[in-house]
Amino acid sequence: MIEYATRVRVRYAETDQMGFVYYGRYLEWFEVGRNELLRSIDMPYRRLEQDGYWLPVIEAHCEYKKPARYDDEVTIVSRLAELPRLKIRIDYQILHENQMLAEGYTLHIFTNNKGQVARPPKYFIEHLKRYYTTENRES
Amino acid sequence: MIEYATRVRVRYAETDQMGFVYYGRYLEWFEVGRNELLRSIDMPYRRLEQDGYWLPVIEAHCEYKKPARYDDEVTIVSRLAELPRLKIRIDYQILHENQMLAEGYTLHIFTNNKGQVARPPKYFIEHLKRYYTTENRES
Amino acid sequence: MIEYATRVRVRYAETDQMGFVYYGRYLEWFEVGRNELLRSIDMPYRRLEQDGYWLPVIEAHCEYKKPARYDDEVTIVSRLAELPRLKIRIDYQILHENQMLAEGYTLHIFTNNKGQVARPPKYFIEHLKRYYTTENRES
């Protein structure tokens, strides 16, 4: 399992007139989370795009438990629980002071940069395998 | 069942560098859809807030089938499939030229304007009952 | 002078915790305004992009007079006061119930789709000339 935690400070722009963060903005934080998760394993998404691959979202889900508020520094925990095959699923938790504010996931496919479904690049899968197989490997 | 269709023109601001609408922006369209659905039955959300009620989102889900593009005029179909009790579920479809671009739902609870869980206002439930019971009523 | 008025309904997403529309969101409305202004003279911006031209913003300015509020239907008046040469300036007013909420402008240049400064397409300038010269033409 690959897991990475990163932090964002809630922007005023992200609040709505209820005084909480607007529900659609959490999906931006999910993006920040997976972006930093990929960077943490030396596979920045920018590089994938430069190599002609896209990872469009085909499904997004979020459950909102407690509101996030302006100026809070929230933690985004992102997890790649399984070695990706044709689809990649990433799970997220949004936390503030040890309280869970929200959790959800996104599901992605690989496409080429014309939007046509593609196999993930070999170097990407090979690289990720290292994180998933060592612990179970007998030697 | 209450259903309502409304249209939005895709803004340049809503696109991202893939050339498609950013996935988080669909949740704004869902908001536009339920806002107009509530207005269509003379229960504008603005009035609920003026009466001291909020309808925060506790769950949101979206499946992305085909990309929405800049300047497309997309249709948002919103449906309130069941008479709300403590939770309200609204289903959405985003369409363009008879193609389904995305579908999803949001789940809401009623709170007072301090964020504490509340029963829905009676006038709201009474008003909605008209849409759900007539078809089954014998006369 | 070319002028066009269009309307948008304020989204909940556009408000912030002050209860008013967030100041950055007005620039999206300016975009909606100029988009519809260009469509109104049969020169939709989408067509310019399809022809390989971009109109990036090089300057934006907005003065905020009165707050816009959730669910208000505001009017965006956009004006192309002068025949564009190398730069295009568009002026905007945001109105609600005959009150001026905000006014501002954007300044654009033409580039090709690699971001290099370009002359505006001839058909664009020729087309626009019709709106500016007739009134002064002697016959």
Added chain:
Amino acid sequence: MIEYATRVRVRYAETDQMGFVYYGRYLEWFEVGRNELLRSIDMPYRRLEQDGYWLPVIEAHCEYKKPARYDDEVTIVSRLAELPRLKIRIDYQILHENQMLAEGYTLHIFTNNKGQVARPPKYFIEHLKRYYTTENRES
């Protein structure tokens, strides 16, 4: 003069189909900049709001020199050039690798939390005076 530099990583959500950051999003970065500037002098904006003061924007201006791109880490330099009286002006520069991407300013007034114009709180002005007068003071 009070000056503060902070950094943000460009989000995919902030780009548009030109492949650059959407022009309206820079105003969010200005907000991040002034938020951190006020925190840096122990006057976080959150505290002002808790004390019943708002600082709505009455004017915003931005000049775009070079595009910001996805995943760039840009620096926001914010400056409070003068001791505020009834209005506060903050200047901003957005930089990336020593290149100026954009610069602009925002102008704010103080209001109470009903939106009525107010004098700035005394403790705020007294606190800021320390940054502006010491250098000129004789004795």
